[in-house]
Amino acid sequence: MGIALQTFGLNKNFGGIQATADVSIAIERGARHALIGPNGAGKTTLINLLTGVLTPTTGRIELEGEDITRLPVHQRARRGLVRTFQINQLFAELTPLQTVAIAVAERMGRGFGLWRPLERDPKVMEESAALLRQFHLGDVMQEKTAALPYGKRRLLEITIALAARPRVLLLDEPVAGVPDSDRHEILDTVARLPDDVTVLLIEHDMDLVFSFARRISVLVNGALFVEGDTADVARDPRVRAVYLGEDVTHD
Amino acid sequence: MSGPQPAFPLARVSRRAEWIILAVALVSVLLLPRYYPVMNQMAIIALFAVSLDLILGYAGIVSLGHAAFFGLGVYTAALFAKHVHGDPFLGLVIAAIAAALLGLATAVLILRGTDLTRLMVTLGVALILLELANKLDWLTGGADGLQGVVMAPVLGLFTFDMAGRTAYLYSLTILLLMLFLARRLVASPFGMSLQAIRDNRLRAEAIGIPVNARLAAIYTISAGVAGIAGGLLAQTTSFASLDALDFQRSADILLVLVIGGTGYLFGGVIGAVIFTAMHHWLSAVTPQYWQFWIGLMLVVIVLAGRERLVRAILSPFTWLLGLARGRSGPAK
Numbered sequence: 001m002g003i004a005l006q007t008f009g010l011n012k013n014f015g016g017i018q019a020t021a022d023v024s025i026a027i028e029r030g031a032r033h034a035l036i037g038p039n040g041a042g043k044t045t046l047i048n049l050l051t052g053v054l055t056p057t058t059g060r061i062e063l064e065g066e067d068i069t070r071l072p073v074h075q076r077a078r079r080g081l082v083r084t085f086q087i088n089q090l091f092a093e094l095t096p097l098q099t100v101a102i103a104v105a106e107r108m109g110r111g112f113g114l115w116r117p118l119e120r121d122p123k124v125m126e127e128s129a130a131l132l133r134q135f136h137l138g139d140v141m142q143e144k145t146a147a148l149p150y151g152k153r154r155l156l157e158i159t160i161a162l163a164a165r166p167r168v169l170l171l172d173e174p175v176a177g178v179p180d181s182d183r184h185e186i187l188d189t190v191a192r193l194p195d196d197v198t199v200l201l202i203e204h205d206m207d208l209v210f211s212f213a214r215r216i217s218v219l220v221n222g223a224l225f226v227e228g229d230t231a232d233v234a235r236d237p238r239v240r241a242v243y244l245g246e247d248v249t250h251d
Numbered sequence: 252m253s254g255p256q257p258a259f260p261l262a263r264v265s266r267r268a269e270w271i272i273l274a275v276a277l278v279s280v281l282l283l284p285r286y287y288p289v290m291n292q293m294a295i296i297a298l299f300a301v302s303l304d305l306i307l308g309y310a311g312i313v314s315l316g317h318a319a320f321f322g323l324g325v326y327t328a329a330l331f332a333k334h335v336h337g338d339p340f341l342g343l344v345i346a347a348i349a350a351a352l353l354g355l356a357t358a359v360l361i362l363r364g365t366d367l368t369r370l371m372v373t374l375g376v377a378l379i380l381l382e383l384a385n386k387l388d389w390l391t392g393g394a395d396g397l398q399g400v401v402m403a404p405v406l407g408l409f410t411f412d413m414a415g416r417t418a419y420l421y422s423l424t425i426l427l428l429m430l431f432l433a434r435r436l437v438a439s440p441f442g443m444s445l446q447a448i449r450d451n452r453l454r455a456e457a458i459g460i461p462v463n464a465r466l467a468a469i470y471t472i473s474a475g476v477a478g479i480a481g482g483l484l485a486q487t488t489s490f491a492s493l494d495a496l497d498f499q500r501s502a503d504i505l506l507v508l509v510i511g512g513t514g515y516l517f518g519g520v521i522g523a524v525i526f527t528a529m530h531h532w533l534s535a536v537t538p539q540y541w542q543f544w545i546g547l548m549l550v551v552i553v554l555a556g557r558e559r560l561v562r563a564i565l566s567p568f569t570w571l572l573g574l575a576r577g578r579s580g581p582a583k
Contacts, residue, residue, distance in 0.1 A: 051457065072456075073456040073457060074456045074457075074459050074460055074461050074462065075459075075461075077456070077457055077458055077459035078459040082457065082458070082459075083457055085453075085454070085457075089451050089453050089454035089457070090450070090451060090454065091446065091447050091450035091451055091454065092450050092451075093446065093449075093450050093514075094443075094446060094447065094450060098443060098446075099447070101443070102440070102443050102444055102447050102458070102460075103458040103459075105440040105443075105444075106440075106444065106458055106459045106460055107458075107459065110440050111440050111441065111444050111459075111460060111461075111465075112440070112441055112468075113439050113440040113441060114435075114436055114439050114441050114442075115435055115439060116439060117435070117438035117439060118438060118439060118440045118442075118443045119438065121440070124440075160454070160458060161457075161458075163458070164458050164459055
């Protein structure tokens, strides 16, 4: 199998606060790995370290064996480390088709093309349209993103990431705030992610975590608390203790 | 047609808009010979506004100092014609390169920071240039301006005449050419990635767009286009003066874009026509108070919203617009 993404003794301090404490984690290629933990456990900080929004105080990050600790966000994305956002980060004035086409063109290395209009690049446009249809966005791909219902924007959030054809995909709470009526489309999308894509899921929704993940890491106070196969973690009394008194199914 | 349809309806409208501008401009050549100098100003200000729209409307970079590039274009074209060569096109290329180099050099200042810091930094660069042009009077003529700019005929054929006919046609041609290129640019993958950065920089980075490189590139291009607009002014008026670099000019061009609208390129042209016309006629009627009316219009546009105003003005003619778009009946 081999390791897709790995961290070595990752630390991040904000002033006196240690948001990430000596996290060494290895995600296997093709994994369905979930990262859970109570609020304030440092999940967001860890995601930001992995994607390059933050630089670790100490420690190292490797993607497919290459050191990416100092690479900026866009270069990590180009190497196949792509994320979605807990709060939608979309291009409000553009359509889903334009949005996905921009990501596809960028991945193909055509992002600095100055002459041919993007919408007249058949290779980019056909792939983009196919991707959008595959993920339940075919009928709204010509509408302005800002005008889409929330559930559709949530789907677009994931589709953009897939357009970049990730090797490692970080899904940051994909069903956060999605009404029950729209959940099945998101869950279906997540379930249909290509097998060769390594997925790290950060989620509060335990139904989704237990149905999706084969392996779970539990983060508490910035440090890895428990790691193991889904069934083992579900039974682990320490994990139950951490979550005791917390609403397990929802944030 | 196979494959997806063009994504935005605006592109269809603006494709026609280019022809409408060309038609109106050509008719104006025949009908309004008295106004060649004014229409020449319109064309130049329109091009300057288009250059600002490239960064403001497409990349979301606000600037209160775009006159720096315009003014550098003015002085470069004037000095080049005076001391090196009188060919207009060659002069424009040199003006564009000079302004683009300044844009590239100062791009680092606008890559980071908020709108406010960008406003201050761009304003600062323009002020520095203004003071330089003022102090280097052996080169620029200082406060007296730079005179004695003599241009060779355009393409060696069309001499610049007293009525300003050649000047207007020359500026108009350059404007339409640059509009065409700009329209290609903003629809290209590069241009679309700018709009992605404008809408959400965080996400743009996350899909692999090198944000800083793209912003620096469009800032450089925009500066070059502003330099061409400035070059046109120097060449068609045979004069360069400090007001080309003045803060007023940076503020006016923002105003032009507020009047015409940002993010679709033709707003700069529409704004330039309205602004220059108002300037021309109002300052003839009420020389002291013409800015009062410009100010009033600005307040009304911002408060009432441009689209609502346009719709109110056009409502008696909507059936006509519908016809122009190839649909019958009033537009919704």
